[in-house]
Amino acid sequence: MNHKTMIRGLTAAASALALAACATDSTPPQGASSKAPRDKQAASGAGHGYAHDPYPSTYHVYPGAPTLVRNVTIYDGEGGRIDGGSVLFADGKILALGQTLDAPAGATVIDGTGKWVTPGVIDIHSHLGDYPSPQVQAHSDGNEATSPVTADVWAEHSVWPQDPGFGRALANGGVTTLQILPGSANLFGGRSVVLKNVYARTVQAMKFPGAPYGLKMACGENPKRVYGSRNTKPSTRMGNIAVDRATWAQAVAYKRKWDKYEKDGGDAPERNIAMDTLRGVLEGEILVQNHCYRADEMAIVMDMAKEFGYHVTAFHHAVEAYKIADILKANNTCAAVWADWYGFKMESFDGIGENLALLQKAGACGMIHSDDENGIQRLNQEVAKAQASGRRAGIDIPDAQAWEWLSINPARALGIADRTGSLKPGKMADVVLWNGNPLSVYTRPEKVWIDGALLYDATNPRLRPVSDFELGQPGSGDVK
Amino acid sequence: MKALFLSLTALGAALAAPVSAQTVAITGGTVAIGDGSQPIERGTVVMRDGRIVAAGAGIAVPAGATVIDATGKWVAAGMVAGFTNLGLVDAEGVSESNDASASTSPFNASIDIAPAINPQAVEIGNERAGGITRAIVSPSTGQSIFAGRGAVIDLGADANPITRARAFQYVELGEDGAQEAGGSRPAAYAMLHDALAQAQDYRRNPAAFGGREKESLLKRADAQALLPVLDGTMPLFVHVERASDIRSVLALKQQYPALKLVLVGVREGWMVAPEIAAARVGVIAAALADLPASFEALGATESNVGRMTAAGVPVAISTVGANTAPGEHVLKQYAGNLVAIARVPGATGLNWGQAFATVSSRPAQALGMDGEIGSLRPGRRADVVIWDGDPLELSSAPLAVYIDGLAQPMRSRQIELRDRYSVPQEGALPKAYSR
Numbered sequence A: 001m002n003h004k005t006m007i008r009g010l011t012a013a014a015s016a017l018a019l020a021a022c023a024t025d026s027t028p029p030q031g032a033s034s035k036a037p038r039d040k041q042a043a044s045g046a047g048h049g050y051a052h053d054p055y056p057s058t059y060h061v062y063p064g065a066p067t068l069v070r071n072v073t074i075y076d077g078e079g080g081r082i083d084g085g086s087v088l089f090a091d092g093k094i095l096a097l098g099q100t101l102d103a104p105a106g107a108t109v110i111d112g113t114g115k116w117v118t119p120g121v122i123d124i125h126s127h128l129g130d131y132p133s134p135q136v137q138a139h140s141d142g143n144e145a146t147s148p149v150t151a152d153v154w155a156e157h158s159v160w161p162q163d164p165g166f167g168r169a170l171a172n173g174g175v176t177t178l179q180i181l182p183g184s185a186n187l188f189g190g191r192s193v194v195l196k197n198v199y200a201r202t203v204q205a206m207k208f209p210g211a212p213y214g215l216k217m218a219c220g221e222n223p224k225r226v227y228g229s230r231n232t233k234p235s236t237r238m239g240n241i242a243v244d245r246a247t248w249a250q251a252v253a254y255k256r257k258w259d260k261y262e263k264d265g266g267d268a269p270e271r272n273i274a275m276d277t278l279r280g281v282l283e284g285e286i287l288v289q290n291h292c293y294r295a296d297e298m299a300i301v302m303d304m305a306k307e308f309g310y311h312v313t314a315f316h317h318a319v320e321a322y323k324i325a326d327i328l329k330a331n332n333t334c335a336a337v338w339a340d341w342y343g344f345k346m347e348s349f350d351g352i353g354e355n356l357a358l359l360q361k362a363g364a365c366g367m368i369h370s371d372d373e374n375g376i377q378r379l380n381q382e383v384a385k386a387q388a389s390g391r392r393a394g395i396d397i398p399d400a401q402a403w404e405w406l407s408i409n410p411a412r413a414l415g416i417a418d419r420t421g422s423l424k425p426g427k428m429a430d431v432v433l434w435n436g437n438p439l440s441v442y443t444r445p446e447k448v449w450i451d452g453a454l455l456y457d458a459t460n461p462r463l464r465p466v467s468d469f470e471l472g473q474p475g476s477g478d479v480k
Numbered sequence B: 001m002k003a004l005f006l007s008l009t010a011l012g013a014a015l016a017a018p019v020s021a022q023t024v025a026i027t028g029g030t031v032a033i034g035d036g037s038q039p040i041e042r043g044t045v046v047m048r049d050g051r052i053v054a055a056g057a058g059i060a061v062p063a064g065a066t067v068i069d070a071t072g073k074w075v076a077a078g079m080v081a082g083f084t085n086l087g088l089v090d091a092e093g094v095s096e097s098n099d100a101s102a103s104t105s106p107f108n109a110s111i112d113i114a115p116a117i118n119p120q121a122v123e124i125g126n127e128r129a130g131g132i133t134r135a136i137v138s139p140s141t142g143q144s145i146f147a148g149r150g151a152v153i154d155l156g157a158d159a160n161p162i163t164r165a166r167a168f169q170y171v172e173l174g175e176d177g178a179q180e181a182g183g184s185r186p187a188a189y190a191m192l193h194d195a196l197a198q199a200q201d202y203r204r205n206p207a208a209f210g211g212r213e214k215e216s217l218l219k220r221a222d223a224q225a226l227l228p229v230l231d232g233t234m235p236l237f238v239h240v241e242r243a244s245d246i247r248s249v250l251a252l253k254q255q256y257p258a259l260k261l262v263l264v265g266v267r268e269g270w271m272v273a274p275e276i277a278a279a280r281v282g283v284i285a286a287a288l289a290d291l292p293a294s295f296e297a298l299g300a301t302e303s304n305v306g307r308m309t310a311a312g313v314p315v316a317i318s319t320v321g322a323n324t325a326p327g328e329h330v331l332k333q334y335a336g337n338l339v340a341i342a343r344v345p346g347a348t349g350l351n352w353g354q355a356f357a358t359v360s361s362r363p364a365q366a367l368g369m370d371g372e373i374g375s376l377r378p379g380r381r382a383d384v385v386i387w388d389g390d391p392l393e394l395s396s397a398p399l400a401v402y403i404d405g406l407a408q409p410m411r412s413r414q415i416e417l418r419d420r421y422s423v424p425q426e427g428a429l430p431k432a433y434s435r
Helices: A164-173 A221-228 A237-264 A273-283 A295-308 A321-330 A355-361 A375-392 A399-406 A408-413 B002-014 B122-129 B174-181 B185-204 B220-231 B243-255 B269-278 B304-310 B328-341 B352-357 B361-366 B413-420
Strands: A067-075 A081-090 A093-098 A108-111 A116-119 A121-126 A175-180 A188-191 A193-196 A214-218 A287-291 A312-316 A334-337 A366-368 A431-434 A445-450 A453-457 B023-032 B040-048 B051-056 B066-069 B074-077 B079-084 B132-137 B146-154 B162-172 B236-240 B261-265 B282-286 B315-318 B384-387 B398-403
Touching (some): A121 A164, A121 A408, A164 A175, A188 A273, A214 A273, A221 A237, A295 A312, A334 A408, A366 A399, A366 A408, B132 B162, B132 B398, B174 B185, B185 B243, B269 B282, B269 B304, B282 B361, B304 B315, B328 B352
Parallel strands (some): A214 A287, B261 B282
Antiparallel strands (some): A175 A193, A445 A453
16 A cells, blocks of 8 residues: 555546436426526526536535734735735625724624734635545545546536535635636546535535536546556547547537527537536636646647636646746646645646746646645645745745735636635635634644634634534544 | 844755854744643744754854844744654545555565655655654555565655664554454454464574465565564554453553554554553554544544543554645644643543643653654754644644754645745746746
8 A cells, every 4th residue: 555645536426417408398397406596597598508506505604703803914815915914894795894893883893913814714725525534445436437538527516515625725724715626537527516614414505606617627647547447549649639529529519509509599409417517618707727747738728728718717736837947838828836835647747846936926727736635734834835935036926915815816617716816805705714824833723714603712612613524523523 | 033044044045064163053933842741932943964853942043043033933842743644645636645554465464665765755745844754654555464664764855764674564454454354343453463473483494484475474584574573673553442342452562562552543552541651552543533434443532542641652643534635734623622632521632731742742752752753852863843832722824944953844735836826827828937
């Protein structure tokens, strides 16, 4: 056995999808867990021929008290910093930030002397829920590794909302929002789902309301290894792109048919669940989240996107992003990276700690990500390392600006920056109070609010979530 | 700052001369001995002939010593990677480059990694620049519970990486051992007991021992390799996680009293910490593992190391179970987190000195080598790192690294890449021409 589990398991999950199509039925679908579809586009006919949101979010905001945290250092998540500042939130929303704010009557007032307040951490790349703990074969639901193109699968149909990892990410990492992706065995891995980090009985009750879907794509070694080892296409990088292009060509044709039907009516084209997703990408409704390490491959993928008329929102694991920071900037494509992972496979061999700083220096969009149930608990520390590496290379990025790698940049790459990712009035009150400078190794979250509800408090054992799986097991309810 | 760099440059030049003549005194810095004690402000570290002469406060600078002013810096024992495959693997996912395990070899316990260590591996240079000076390098298991014999290495930029070859035998029990043994924990114990019994047979009558037949369960070389384990002259590293498995391993000493056990992983160690302490068994723990990653780690918590330490167990940490490969430089981050935990209500962490020891003298202690490496106590090998700040803090990095008293190169392949791409665009010539 390996000491480490660096090469993420690519075991096939044999999960058949039962999808209820409602192509021409004008009655909105009624889900067991949903009151009614929130998507006004669910109706058929002109505009959209099928429901685009058949498994809608049922997330609701938990009750919170109007809260004023004062005498804190604030990083607002968009590069702003207030020393000795105050933040006020109520009814789930940020109301104000400032040097001094008055507490409304009845507000909870917290003195944060010596402490820091930031927006909640956003992890754009997680497999919590679809590769949950315990990591037993029965839980291996992250890669539908049965075909290189599985754009038909949706990560949310794998996510186990009782994964103990959600609670750790909240309590140790201050993570309030995260994108769950299917794995990287496939060129088209399927749809992602964006979650609020709030335990629920159903995954739908964790879904970030109105967040766009993502399409997970992968280039490089994983798809060619998984399918090459089965003597099927792709077994090479050129095979990867060949299958990608053939699939996009199909998607363009599919889109044309549905566009015509929705414009002119007539017989509805046959539904293809995979093509629905790719059509969504071509429409700009679904964002491409592309696993890709090497600089040369990222450049090819960006040209492929132009060839077929889509846009790569972000490359993930972009270990060589620093080599093409200018090209990424020119294409308005973000890079989500680790601070210092390198060398675990050929395509990660050139990883360096200065990756994020060099992206920032070039004016490209960069952010931190975890892809790991342990790393997600310390993303603030990963940013601190990336910042320190930059500083030693002569790139001095202020703390408040470095925090963008944890909040507003991932929020933008998820299409939710208008609602979260910074402490701006009107945004969701996703807030972390840290017991010191959050870019220090000696600091931990003290309190975490999600939509203004206090969902973790280090000083209150009752505000420490225990997932169903852990209940009654060794260490249940312990400080983890 | 400038003075420091100047003196380091001077020293680098001086070291071209024979090292034995050199006495070096590093003065004025905050000194971290690595033995569990707290850092000492404005201390001095003296080294000569590749060994530490003295370290601490109020140390006189010997006459004629080369003096390095480290005022405002930290001077710390080099870090010891507690359990790793450094030098054995170029890239884990590139099987051709990966010598950590041999899944179809007929041999197991006799596997000896020492001749396979490559001191020029890219990772060695990168991790050395991150403050790692020694490493406990282990093979991984193939198709037996026995992985073979690991080594202690230095990360120096020279041709001789081995500090101690055949330093320990490594065995998998628990879930991994069950898998290697054919599918169950009982099968793993059957394999363990049979192998040790066969080793005894071999000792009693080597001539009568087969072990060369294709169907033999244990090869001659494997039986021979297990003798020092039975004698307790070679530590037996055992990977287990679950509290009940730890108890079963500790109970092995009733049957094999001489065994010198070291537990690796040990996520539920806190649940049996007094028993581990009473058995005087050392631990190399997965530092921050806090998830029920498997059914044998349901009790995993970040307080594990702190609670075991409080119970009197000597605990080192490692990157076992962490998804960082090959980033042994993250050990300092993990150790810093153990200090952070001390500030979380209800959790158990470590103080700074204890935390730094988990990545310096404690790993050495697990092997019985803390008299040789892992701290700045007099007589130890002079593995010293000058840091620009608190070594456990995320913003800090080494300014200079000494191994056996020799100043090490601070350029690494990662630095070369960084400098080549400090501007991404190609210039008058392609990037391949910029060095």
